[in-house]
Amino acid sequence: MSEFMRLDAKAPATLGAVVEAVTRLSTLSEAKILELVSAGRIAELFPFKPANGQAIPADTVAEDELAEASALRLSRKQRDALIESSLPAAANKKSRAFSKG
C-alpha cells in the first residue's frame, strides 16, 4: 500500500488516512461508489490526488506502439504489474555512490 502514500503534499493525508479511506470504501457497494464518483464526491472519501507535472501522453500512437491486452486470466505477477502501471511514475531518486579515495 505504500505506493498510495504519494498524496497531495498539502492534504492532511497519511498512510492512516488512506487505510481509513479504503476501509470505509470497501464497506460500500460498487454501485454506491459509482454513484459517489458520478456525483463528483469521491475526493471526500478517497484522499488520493495525482501529482501535478506528469507529462500527458501524445494523442495518437502508431499501430506498432500498441500492446494488445491479454484476453486471458492474468497470473499473479501480471496482475501486480498491472497495478504498478496504474500508479503515476515516481520521480527518480538518485542513490548516492560510495566515495572514492
Place this chain on the structure above:
Amino acid sequence: MTAGDALWWDARLGPKHAPIATRADRFWSWSVLLPLCHIVQRAKRRYCRPLVIWARTDNGRFLRVGMSILIEDYPYLDVAHPGDAHFVWFMSAADAGVLTNEFGLSHPPALARVLLDNAIILSQNAGFKGRMGLHAAVAGGDVLPKVYERCGLLTLPRAAELPPAVRRLNDGRFFYADEAVAEALAAALDASR
C-alpha cells in the same frame, strides 16, 4: 490501462465531456479511479482489469476512445444460478462528436458494444461462460438503461434479490448477460476479432 492513459483521458477528453450534462461520467477522474478501484477490490480480495479501447483515426494512427474497469470473479447477479461472473464497474465511451470534430476520427465505432464485449470475452476465458453484470449509473438517467437494453443485455427485474456480497438494494438498474446472451453477443462480433 496505465496511469498515462488515465491522465490523457482526464486531460484531453475530460474537459470535452464535462459540459455534457447527460453523461454519467462527466465528473469521473480516471487518474483517481484507477488506483482507487485496484485498492478497494484488493481489500475485498478481488482483482480489477482496467482496459483501453483504441480506434484508428483518419490518418492511420490510434486514439484512445474507450475506457473500462472490470472486476474479476464478481458474484453473478442472477441469484437463481449462483456463481461467478465479471462486473463492469466503470466504463466510458468517448463522445462521437468530439472524436470526429477534434480528433480526426470520422467513423467512431459502436463503443458500448465493444466495451461490453471485453467483459464477455474475459468472462468466457476465465471459465464463467461469458456471464457478466453491471449497474447503470443513476447519473445516466433514463437514457443509460436504454443503451444497455439496446446492446442486448438482460435487465435484472427490480423485484429480484441481489447476491448478498453485492450489499445493495436492487434499484432496477442492474443489467447482466447469461451464458446464452453472452455467446450471442460475442458471436455477433466474431467477424471483427
